[in-house]
Amino acid sequence: CFVCGQTGATITCCDTDCDLSFHLPCAKEGGCVTQFIPPYRAFCPAHSPEQAVEVTPEPGTQCLICMEPVEDRKTYSTMVCPACKSTWFHRDCIQNQAIHSGFSIFCCPHCQNEYRFLMEMLIMGIRIPRRGPSWEEDGAYEQLYERHSCCDAAACLFPGGRDEAEEEGPWELLLCCSCAAEGTHRHCSGLRDSITSWECDSC
Template identity: 50%
Template sequence: MMPSMFQGNEEEAPNSGEPECVLCRRARVNPDTCGQMVATGGLCAHQFCLFFADGLLEWRTPLGELFGFSLHAVQHAVQLADQKHCFVCGERGATISCAQTGCERSFHLPCAEDGECVTQYFGQHRSFCWEHRPRQAAEAAPSQNTSCVICLEPVGDSTSYHTMMCPVCKQAWFHRGCIRKHALHAATMRFFCPVCGGRTQFRSQMTTLGIQIPVRRPSWWDDEDYQPLRERHRRCDAKMCIYLGGRERAQEAG
């Protein structure tokens, strides 16, 4: 069933006086979805609004002023999108089109979740509308009392855009928003199924379904409060240590 149309976006702050992205035409958005804003040459744009804009990725070069995109290429993308209306909010300037051949739906990146669209943060950065988005082939719907393994809140008793399952163990269920937050913080080094620890198949399916997995260290890696948790205890604390090498070497020798 097609999501209902709505007017406006709760992330947007009309007349706020803040610079707006030339692609999504919004100043305030969810940074987890659109990425950071950069401004140069009189143009402002969000990182992923640029990456997902129709035909723009192929023009990315090391010398581009906006995350690798030239000002001319960005202006051209804006002109092309000016005649397109977002099928979610109804406003003009929808720079992203569904990748399904023959589909004419377009949308703004901040409207993607409200429209139940999928944006793939890898490779060609393809996007799909609610009708043509990739879906999980769940063997069974979650039981009535199933909870998200991350927030521990109910996930409902049916599969949906907002409810996802681990493709490896098929036991872990979670909300799309919860696994997205987990992926953004854990990044490539620590992102795996919270229940079974599945990695390769889990990551592959999550990215296909629109979950962004940053290529970097976990967000907590450089947190001062986290550093003590990474330190190994290197001294035997037994009342009587019988290791001939002494207490200080017992841990290293196992």
């Protein structure tokens, strides 16, 4: 490995005239780019792809993610959004965002461009997991997808209780037409069977 000097380096630069090899864990320290998309190419620092956009950061420009200063030009560690050309960030910062965002919603943190931004980050060696955002794992927002299913009238009159309802008639459960966060049996709120829309007191 040209980075750590140890044996067992199994990744070789894809440039046909280059024989530099390195370990995957050493890639970051050595400034190497490993692409996590087919054909899964890897490059040493001398042959790594560079961002084509011709732009330099203004003096004092900060990383939009960590708010720390970026370098005064594009480098391995300092990157820019290819769409808006004004959003600068550190490689480590955008990599961390990619890990948490996942493939489905990864985008420029400023202009929200998705396709162009994502494709360039993949080419530049940013690993983007093919999954949803990490903050939606373990059912964190599961309750938001559940339909409200109980009667919130001050006095529920249904013999089966607040959590039961019938498909039609006086005991059909109507949800608030504005928020859908509260419900009532028709009879519990004195509504005729012909009423199909109801709004809760909060709305």
